[in-house]
Amino acid sequence: MERPRYLEEIEIGEVRETYGRTITETDFVVHAGHTGDFFPHHMDAEFMAKSEFGGRIAHGTMIFAIGVGLTATEINPLAFSYGYDRLRFVRPVFIGDTIRTRITAARKEDDPKRPQSGKLFETVQVLNQRDEVVLACEHIYVVQKKEVAAA
Amino acid sequence: MERPRYLEEIEIGEVRETYGRTITETDFVVHAGHTGDFFPHHMDAEFMAKSEFGGRIAHGTMIFAIGVGLTATEINPLAFSYGYDRLRFVRPVFIGDTIRTRITAARKEDDPKRPQSGKLFETVQVLNQRDEVVLACEHIYVVQKKEVAAA
Amino acid sequence: MERPRYLEEIEIGEVRETYGRTITETDFVVHAGHTGDFFPHHMDAEFMAKSEFGGRIAHGTMIFAIGVGLTATEINPLAFSYGYDRLRFVRPVFIGDTIRTRITAARKEDDPKRPQSGKLFETVQVLNQRDEVVLACEHIYVVQKKEVAAA
Amino acid sequence: MERPRYLEEIEIGEVRETYGRTITETDFVVHAGHTGDFFPHHMDAEFMAKSEFGGRIAHGTMIFAIGVGLTATEINPLAFSYGYDRLRFVRPVFIGDTIRTRITAARKEDDPKRPQSGKLFETVQVLNQRDEVVLACEHIYVVQKKEVAAA
Amino acid sequence: MERPRYLEEIEIGEVRETYGRTITETDFVVHAGHTGDFFPHHMDAEFMAKSEFGGRIAHGTMIFAIGVGLTATEINPLAFSYGYDRLRFVRPVFIGDTIRTRITAARKEDDPKRPQSGKLFETVQVLNQRDEVVLACEHIYVVQKKEVAAA
């Protein structure tokens, strides 16, 4: 669904939370095959059973990609993704964990290079079924300003 | 292959470059299915043919995941990945582009919380077949110190 | 996104249309591998080049599954899917065609077995990039009645 | 294998049953990724553990596509698939259930638009490991007539 | 389909040929992801365009696995696969080539360890659309003897 929103229409503090998705062994195998990272941390159950983690742990890039993917339910045609800051792998994710993503509009900033737009910084948190943060980052979103569109 | 290296053994300026990998239409479809992001920017050839890009563009999360995955050829058992900073989607990647990843050891920093280790900051650049940077970020790597291991 | 709607709140004639999705060679290969149907109509380019179709044609079950999948963007927690009638494969779909789905609320009917709900019949049409119908069917949706919930 | 059969050679009451196939968590993940339907009914183990079903249930379109795919072992070059009627999702299918498909030649009908062929209606039943019907529909198959070929 | 056949019922010289299957770029990507072999010979279009082959070439293990898979249309419950001899990668397979498999019953041998069975050696040839052999091997099949079953 399209949902056009100008920068002024997004309120700081707004929170959006996605559906949950259970991370399966299949996702581990698919991500290894998709990226080529077959490190034993993700793929060798015997090796990881003896490790400090007690079992295979998800690729950080997978939790990031799926965590962001969970939010892909509506498109703001007045905005585009500029990048991410402070991406941190806070806790391991295991096979069978169920994750969801919470996005909070955190702050706005002018963008000197794009006067007709501004930057919206969103706090992205991926949570597990115990409401623990497993991954956190800040999404930088460049959004058009209404005042400019109106002028 | 395992290749144990202490923080002191990694020289600032060291560069490592991966093999190339051609990004295929299959990767677009697999990434959409893996993450659930079926936005028309990645999946609708008709819509994107009329856009400013002229064709479907890769998911940013895919170029990040595959770009990092390309580097997964040797394991340093004395280190772990802490996170990423300043992840930027610099240029679009199209079906048929061939990417590779260049990692440069950029600087070291003490880690007050982990005196036996330090932080290594690596500049990560994903390049296309024209040697243009398509994605850039900084990888934060926590690596054990030899002086501590020796003590 | 959840969007609860009682039967009375859905108007006959309402139309919903999805984003487009380009059907790729990858989808053909994935569907064959998912279902086990590797018939040459879908998998043998040489054989099909000489056929009346001039090329590989999509599995009917794939256009149905993807056509329905395109509509999976909002959940009505007051309804469930009962089945489909008159599913017809109207035109072949080729690699590179871009499909989208149009759903029209067609008519309502009482459901003797479920007095608290009624049946909503939706006309489902999968269209290609030339606006031709490639697949059609009628979806039977069982939706709760507001009058009953209110009582 | 090809097995050409004219309409007259197919006897009403003929039954064909396929091999079994265990529906795995992988199939759930593949179908979600193939169709874009990531609804929590299929993907969120936590949410479904608390539901009336007690666990994730298969997409109806998957059981249809795999159930039909199981029958794709021999090709009748004298016939083509016209469509399906009365497709019903009779019982939920869970991860670990083993399904097979039973096809019964049910009745024949003339096809006014195609005098050289007739319609064969086949009852399609997908059964689980307890021999319960989980999905049912009627397949409409257009098959050439021998009398016409002979004339 | 099951088709039980005793060793005596298989005639030397018997030939079976499968349907064709076009090897797609998708198959290359799936096989790399399935096996973890992302060597540039299979995955880097730029590098291979400059090579003696002029383009990406299929993994040998893929042509073997798909070539054998094409023959998996009927099961002989009186036999099992013992192994393969003289597996040779005769010609490269490129994206877009269409392969099929031809199996010829070549010779029989007693199996001292299994007096109730014998070994059937089958010549396996995978052919491309120009009828060139791209892969060859000898399949060793252990098949029950009728004389023993009858005794």
Added chain:
Amino acid sequence: MERPRYLEEIEIGEVRETYGRTITETDFVVHAGHTGDFFPHHMDAEFMAKSEFGGRIAHGTMIFAIGVGLTATEINPLAFSYGYDRLRFVRPVFIGDTIRTRITAARKEDDPKRPQSGKLFETVQVLNQRDEVVLACEHIYVVQKKEVAAA
């Protein structure tokens, strides 16, 4: 990583062992879908629970392809793969088994057709988590000679 080695530089008796990889139900489903072999031995848990094996067993072609794929970590640009001899499926592999591959340089032979190279025969063993051989074969590797390159 590239690691050029002439035939003379490879010592008979050299052993290389790969990381482990747990064979998952996902791999079974992916391999069936990749090759088209959906035989109940690999796909029907109910049927196999009653068999002599007690459960689904891996496709032989999968253990071969993954076993070989595990070794694909370094490229010798002075060599190419000629084929495999005596490929044997020694023990069944079940869902959850963890395999790794051991390669031993076994013997060298002149290659009359290629005087500038020689054949290196490598013993390939795929082992499970109990160090039992599950698959064995001999890899024939054609490697350039240093004496020739030097001349």
